[in-house]
Amino acid sequence: MQSNSNRDLAVGVFVLLGLGVIAYLSLQVGGLSLREPGGLVLFATFDDIGGLSPRSSVRIGGVKVGRVESIDLDDDLRARVRLNLARDLELSVDTAAAIRTSGLLGDQFVALEPGAEDELLVTGEDFAFTESAINLDKLIGSVVHGEGLGGGD
Amino acid sequence: MRRGLSNLGAATLRQIEELGRMIRFGGRIVMAAGRPPFRWRSFMAAVYDSGLLSVALICAAGLTVGFVLGLQLYNTLVRFGAEDSLGTAVGLSLIRELGPVLTGLLVTGRAGSAITAEIGAMRTGQQLDGLRMMAIDPIHFVVMPRAMAVFFVLPLLSALFVALGIFGAYLMGVEVLGLDGGTYLASLEAAVEFDTDVLQSLVKSVVFGVLLALIATWRGYSCEPHSAGVSRATTSTVVTASIAILLADYLLTALWSL
Structure with missing residues (x-):
C-alpha cells in the first residue's frame, strides 16, 4: 500500500x-486570454495597415499597453482595427494612432501618441487621428523616381 | 496473371478485414470505458508505466532537439541577419510539428511496444482466457486502462517536450550564441497563436494518442499465442503506429491549412 x-x-x-x-x-x-472582456476597446481606421496583423502589440512610447484584436474593412473600404488595451489606461480624445515598425524589417505595431485634451476616450470610440503604415515599396519608388522628396532638378 | 491478381485481392481484403476488426476493438474499448466500474487502480498503474516512466526520455529528447534546433536555425537565420527571429522559428516548428510527432514516436517505442508485449504475453499464457473463465471481460480489465492511459498521457508528454525544446533552444541561443533573451521570448510569443498553433499541437497529440492506444492494445490482444507471435506483434506495433502517426500528422496539417 x-x-x-x-x-x-x-x-x-x-x-x-x-x-x-x-x-x-x-x-x-x-x-x-481568459479575461477577454473588460479591457478598453478602441477603434482606429487606417488607409494602409501594411503588415499589421491580429495580436500585434499596441505601444505608448515603446511600452506595451495592449494588442490588436481584429482587423476588418469598414463601409468605405478602409481598414478598421480593433484595439484591446489595458482597462485603466486614460487616453485623451486627441490621442493619435500610428502604425510603426520596430527596426527596418521588424514586426509592425500600433503606436499611440497621447494628446493634451482633458476629455478621455471611452470603450467603443474611434481615434480621431491616425497615420498609416509606411509602405517600403512606395518609399523606394518615390526615391527612385525622384517624386515627392523634394529632390529632382 | 489471374493468380497474381487474386492473391493481391485476397491480401487487400485481409488488410481491410484486419482494419475493421481493429476499429471494432476500439469501439469495445470505448464501451468498456463507459461501463462502471472504472478501473482506477490499473489506470493509475498504466499512467505510471506509460507516462511517468517516459518523462525522463521525453525531457532528454526535448532538450536535445531544442539544442539542435537552436544551433541549426541560428546558423541559417544569421546569414540573413534574422537571428532575432530564432524564437519564432523554434516555437512554430516545435509546437506545430516536432513536439507531437516526436513524442508520439518516442512513446510508441517506449510504452506502446511494452503494452503490446505485455498483453501479448497474457494472451500466450492464456491469462486473458482465464479472466474470461471468471466472467471478467479482459478488455475491461486489462486493455481499457492501458489504452486510456496512453490516450491521456500523450498530450501531457507532448507539452512537456515542447516546453523543454523551447528551453533548450533558449539555452543554446541566449547562453551560448549570445542572443538577447527578451528578444527570443518576445518573437516566440508574438508568433505563436493559440487557435492556429497550440490548439493544433493539442489536437495532434490527442489523435496520436488514440492511434497509438488502439494499435498497441490491438496488436497485443490479437497476437498469435507463441513467443514468435509476441515478438512479431511488438515489431508490428512500432511499425504500424509510427506510420499511422506520420500519416495522421500529414493529414491534420493539410486539413488545418485549408
Missing part, C-alpha cells in the same frame, strides 16, 4: 506538471 500511494503521488505530480505546461503554452506562449 505504501508503494501504491507513492506511485499515486508521483502520477499526481506528473499530471499537474503536464497540465501546467499546457496552460503555460496556451496562456503565455499562445496568448490565449
